[in-house]
Amino acid sequence: MATFKRIVLASRPKGEVVPENFRLEDVPVPALKDGEILIRNHYLSLDPYMRMRMEDVKSYAAPQPIGETMIGGTVGEVIESKNPKFTVGDKVQGMLGWSEMGVSDGVMLRKLDTTHIPLSAYLGAVGMPGMTAWYGLTQIMQPKEGETIVVSAASGAVGSVVGQLAKLRGCRAVGIAGGKEKCDYVVNELGFDACIDYKAGNLPADLAKATPNGIDAVFENVGGEGFDACLARMNPFGRIALCGLIAGYDGQPMPINNVRAFLTMRLTMRGFIVSEHMELWPQGLxxxxxxxxxGRLKFRESIADGLASAPDAFIGLLKGRNFGKQLVKLA
Amino acid sequence: MATFKRIVLASRPKGEVVPENFRLEDVPVPALKDGEILIRNHYLSLDPYMRMRMEDVKSYAAPQPIGETMIGGTVGEVIESKNPKFTVGDKVQGMLGWSEMGVSDGVMLRKLDTTHIPLSAYLGAVGMPGMTAWYGLTQIMQPKEGETIVVSAASGAVGSVVGQLAKLRGCRAVGIAGGKEKCDYVVNELGFDACIDYKAGNLPADLAKATPNGIDAVFENVGGEGFDACLARMNPFGRIALCGLIAGYDGQPMPINNVRAFLTMRLTMRGFIVSEHMELWPQGLxxxxxxxxxGRLKFRESIADGLASAPDAFIGLLKGRNFGKQLVKLA
Incomplete structure (x- = not known):
């Protein structure tokens, strides 16, 4: 019997995610029913939101069930079809999880055109991370030409797009990232005006230097001290798109200390989940x-090889060890 | 030479406000120039925003200068006029400060009709505090019929209006206040559905009981633990009108700990200053x-007698010793 590999959630993390929270399994390739499609996944997307799904807490989505395939976005190729809308060889994007293969009824499956756009980009700049950046920037931050925007995790799949889109709109774009190599990339390759290395230990002073006219809008992926430093530099009527709090995903306390800035500067902060705004995806994509x-929107990928490497790659993503969009190559 | 009394800022507070931060002075009644009006103030409004003005920090307004009349809203009567738009005997509202008299050029002076509305109400429910409540509720919280709203400092000049306006819009209105007497007033007189006494020491559990369907919108005047307790009960897409942080005005740390709720519940929080939205005042008023x-919007006043009592009354307001709108009767 033909089989494929998948990774299921074995246990919920207590603090940091560890490899033992996952389990690699062999499962039989299922027979298709009418209307179904069998897909071989080429790439799996690893994203910080998965960390929150691993917890059993009140959130925007049901928790990832124990013993089931870990949730995740995938791109791949149709290898068998009992659905008239899909043909063997079609390149498709879906949510087939940490798995070498998947079955879909076609409803949430998107056909991809790879003539000018590489397949993997549909999991990054032209996929959910890109849309997350686009939504936060255009719908929440709404920067005007000449304004200064700051984005944390600036070299990542989302942050890199936020800054580049802001530059295209005539803004000053300032990133925050970990380490000189990432910061150099953000400035020299992505074209940000400045990037602050939070690991250098001078975040508030470096941020002040990089934002001489204050900050008009923030795209926050991280939380914690860097976010408080941004709040202290906000201009009146500043906007904050709160996208992630990766600094606190393991349960670390991560308060906002500078609450007063919201009042004195009349700030607006909005948390958002891009998948709740599907009506805007066609425009953004x-x-x-x-x-x-x-070639006007650049991106970089960290590609782990083979499904078995996914847990380590995911743990690395949570620690900021990736550089650009974290993918797992499956086929 | 005729004189009147005024209170100036003598020094900036270090931590808590003390009576020595103020100085009572006698000043000569000035001769009017063309276009000016002399007003005898009947009531002075004491408001939490004054605490922030006493500090010399970056904020939405210039700090209160040392040695000058403390800022403040007043209602009174024209006693001399060299301005054709105002006549002796006119009742007027202005920003003439902690002072028995004041001179105005008429630009920011509003003539009042006291036929059906008592003069003092123009400093409360039909003045800046009422507008603050109206703005936060209608422009930021935007509650729909059947939703649950929570307001802190619920027996105060602003909070009492927030809850009553929400009830008129078909919401469940829950207050937070200090002490049984205030809570009884909020429920029995103002008609809120429930009011939680934060001094009773069971805020999170009491709040959960009072908001069985969660919280859709919050009007926050206080900050600190009560605010975090509200955040833990928010429903998806909840709105927070951040109006004040009285718990932290003396410099106490007052973090938001439950930052994650903003993300998981996709909350929107906006700080605001009602005086920046004058275009809406006619509609709100x-x-x-x-x-x-x-008689459908009730209010209560704490009235201190005489200008000399203003510093103590103001310090009491910051400690929550007032009950309803804090005024000082001047004439």
């Missing part, structure tokens, strides 16, 4: 796809 | 004035 195809 | 005149 059109912009992102056009920019990537034209 | 029309609703507030109509309700007060009809």
């Amino acid at each position: 059109r912009e992102l796809g056009t920019l990537v195809a034209a | 029309r609703e507030l004035g109509t309700l007060v005149a009809a």
